[in-house]
Amino acid sequence: MFRQSRMFKDEIYKQFSRIGKALASPKRLELLDLLSQGERTVEKLAREASLSIANCSKHLQLLREARLVEARREGLYVFYRLPDDAVGAFWLALRRLGEERLTEVEGILKNYFQLHGELKPISRQELIERIGEKRVVVLDVRPVEEYTAGHVPSAVSVPVDKLQRRLSKLSRDQEIIAYCRGPYCLFAVRAVALLRRRGFKARRYQEGIPEWKAAGLPVAVGEG
Template structure:
């Protein structure tokens, strides 16, 4: 028989990691960090929270061992502690979407009607290799810089209308963003279709692309 006190401490230590995940804001921060390293200020802007609030949530994640830091002068930059943290976040998200009716309803409400064509990673790679499509990364430019699908063009969603002329009329566009629960690619495909362009979206996004160990380019 094992030591009961040691066993209790083991499960309590696991629970502390679980507790760090028990916040929507902290999960959003992990989602953002899965795209690449960011400063506290950049994370606060992206998550729509104050710097003090953001710092407190990041400290909780750090104490649980889920994120690591790097200092650059007066700025602190955060990153995920490992690829396994990204995998944990993705699994938590998918389990909730599969087994929680509330989470599934919230996901569907956020992403909107399932009215856009989607292609999987294998199909996107096949079409890219044959020149059938052009991949467009509609995430913010800093996320594209941190890592993107090789050959993808960076056009953040808010710039898409003004930059339509950069997209060939005779080639289908496949838009992608952060992951399966990211709305940017959905909105991009709807916008392109409304303007008569042939468009589809990657069924998931950069998070899943990285977890599948597919090639990633970083801008210089």
């Protein structure tokens, strides 16, 4: 009986550790974070996470073995995605645990954002309250595909690398609130920095769509 129950436990915990192993690499977490914005090809994932394609593919295989991502073929490309919302929610839970318990995380954030003179981001509550206001415009500065896959209602899509060219369409009388993928994506930081240099009144909302959705708030889909 003892021998058998030891075997049972060893087998069971070994299964759960597959998920732990998949989460044990920084790059795989970055891939999960990217995929929580929507599906992507290996190529795009590799570029965004600064990986070679072969290496990225291998990491994706590992994630797939732990059932944290799944793949779908379309023409020449293989698209990877999160199989359901539970995985995205779990990644959020891991992140939150790290933010609470690992003091180093706060240090890194502070260090980086001080370096770039970044002001305190606005809270979710404040964003919700101000969304309807005439003198406020919300910018989604992620690539267009991600905006299309889901965005804050009434937000306007202005990908960060096109912001420069679209400055003329923005009014200096409005207050601009920019958001991107989440607290560890720097698109909104860059956007706000640029806008301020040009004399706009701009602030940053630091959460992304996954957090917005997890809080039960409505998400708009499509061209907006």
